[in-house]
Amino acid sequence: MRLGPGAELLVFNGREGEFLARVAQAGKRSGELECLHLTRPLQEPPDLWLLFAPIRKARTDFIVEKAAELGAARIVPVQTAFTNAERIRRERLQAHAIEAAEQCGGTFVPEVTGLHKLDRLLETWPQERQILFCDEALVGGGPRLAQARPGPWAILIGPEGGFSQAERARIRAMPNVTAISLGPRILRADTAAVAALTLWQAALGDWKSS
Numbered sequence: 001m002r003l004g005p006g007a008e009l010l011v012f013n014g015r016e017g018e019f020l021a022r023v024a025q026a027g028k029r030s031g032e033l034e035c036l037h038l039t040r041p042l043q044e045p046p047d048l049w050l051l052f053a054p055i056r057k058a059r060t061d062f063i064v065e066k067a068a069e070l071g072a073a074r075i076v077p078v079q080t081a082f083t084n085a086e087r088i089r090r091e092r093l094q095a096h097a098i099e100a101a102e103q104c105g106g107t108f109v110p111e112v113t114g115l116h117k118l119d120r121l122l123e124t125w126p127q128e129r130q131i132l133f134c135d136e137a138l139v140g141g142g143p144r145l146a147q148a149r150p151g152p153w154a155i156l157i158g159p160e161g162g163f164s165q166a167e168r169a170r171i172r173a174m175p176n177v178t179a180i181s182l183g184p185r186i187l188r189a190d191t192a193a194v195a196a197l198t199l200w201q202a203a204l205g206d207w208k209s210s
Helices: 057-070 088-105 118-123 165-173 189-203
Strands: 007-014 019-026 031-039 046-054 074-079 130-134 152-155 177-180
Touching: 007 031, 019 088, 031 046, 046 057, 046 189, 057 074, 057 088, 057 189, 074 118, 118 165, 130 165, 130 189, 152 189
Parallel strands: 046 074, 046 152, 130 152, 130 177
Antiparallel strands: 007 019, 019 031
16 A cells, blocks of 8 residues: 555454554555544444346456445355356455445445355245345336335345246245336346345435435
């Protein structure tokens, strides 16, 4: 960062909040900061998870970055029937989430989990957590999100090839699922993630109360 001893900067740790810090020591490979005082408390996001099927590298990075910026509390990559990626680099995606929080002035960093198989995840799904199922089969129709009730939620975004018929039937049969359309056009997976997060935040999240 090219800062010398005595320079001040803002830092956060994802637990207590943001602090004003002073550079105590600065070297080529390491340094030491002295935290002076708390400037902002931790701003926790709503209890919202984003479940998405990984796509191409740069677009998966984009989804993680925007989920962190838009206030997802947890980011869960899932493997569906048509998911192209069979593995992810969780550490790299977590680093993108940290960088996104830094860039947008956030004090909370969402956890990025490892890759989960969707069918196994649904088998143990907590009943109290509702699922916003972004179903491309409902283009231009479906229920309104404004009619949904608050509480713990998860947004489920499918892969580039969409969900299989078996997956769609299983998801829609779950009692805590709300299936919606994201408008009159089928969106790319990365665009769909941003659109769904925006809709949820405006209807049920902390945008509604701000």
